[in-house]
Amino acid sequence: MEIVFTPDSEFLKKLLPDNVIPFPVGEHMGERFYQQQLDHLGDCPGNKSTKKQRKRKMAWTDESKAQAVEMYTDAAPTPETSMEVVKEIAEELDESPNGVRMILTKAGVYVKKTPAKAATGGSGGGTAGTRVSKAAAIEGLTAAITDMGGTVDEEILGKLTGKAAMYFTTLLTPASESE
Numbered sequence: 567m568e569i570v571f572t573p574d575s576e577f578l579k580k581l582l583p584d585n586v587i588p589f590p591v592g593e594h595m596g597e598r599f600y601q602q603q604l605d606h607l608g609d610c611p612g613n614k615s616t617k618k619q620r621k622r623k624m625a626w627t628d629e630s631k632a633q634a635v636e637m638y639t640d641a642a643p644t645p646e647t648s649m650e651v652v653k654e655i656a657e658e659l660d661e662s663p664n665g666v667r668m669i670l671t672k673a674g675v676y677v678k679k680t681p682a683k684a685a686t687g688g689s690g691g692g693t694a695g696t697r698v699s700k701a702a703a704i705e706g707l708t709a710a711i712t713d714m715g716g717t718v719d720e721e722i723l724g725k726l727t728g729k730a731a732m733y734f735t736t737l738l739t740p741a742s743e744s745e
Contacts, residue, residue, distance in 0.1 A: 626661075626669060634659060634666055635673045648677045700728035707731045710738040 603610035634655055643651040649663075652670065656663040670676035698706075704726065708718050723731070 626665070630659065631669050631673070634661075634669050635675055638666075638670050639675055643677050645677055645679050648679055652676075698728065698732060700731065703728045703731035703735065707735045707738070710735050714738060 600610045600612070604613065637655050637658070638651060641647075641651045641655075652666050653663050656666045659666065667676060704723050707723065707726075711718050726734075
């Protein structure tokens with residue numbers, strides 16, 4: 567096999583058979599090339615090796631499940647310490663924390679962390695725990711405005727969001743109770 571680079575026809579006219587470099591042909595040329603890439607880079611085109619794939623761990627056995635549950639219950643976790651206990655067990659068993667948490671949840675012993683009450687958009691509190699529909703929030707705001715003796719403008723109230731209506735209701739309700 568011969569490889570000839572021909573950028574233009576003028577160059578091609580100047581080529582003599584002595585100037586052509588023969589491409590080495592042999593049984594092991596291709597194999598050697600790919601083997602060198604494998605050795606140096608760890609991969610090559612057409613490599614079907616499973617080396618680079620993530621190694622899967624063995625599935626949980628009944629003994630390892632029982633050990634994880636026993637270690638968890640012996641630690642007497644609280645909602646505040648549950649995540650740390652799971653992480654320690656995962657490190658000891660050489661498993662992922664999510665895998666340990668899954669086993670404990672299926673066994674019915676996992677103590678969930680109690681979620682903190684989230685503030686709603688920095689509104690200052692009062693409306694953090696419950697979901698209320700927009701219509702119900704606007705009805706509450708309308709009632710708070712009429713209790714204060716004000717007039718209700720339905721056009722403006724219709725443009726408010728549910729959160730805004732709940733916020734204004736909480737502002738107006740304590741003010742009307744203190745008078």
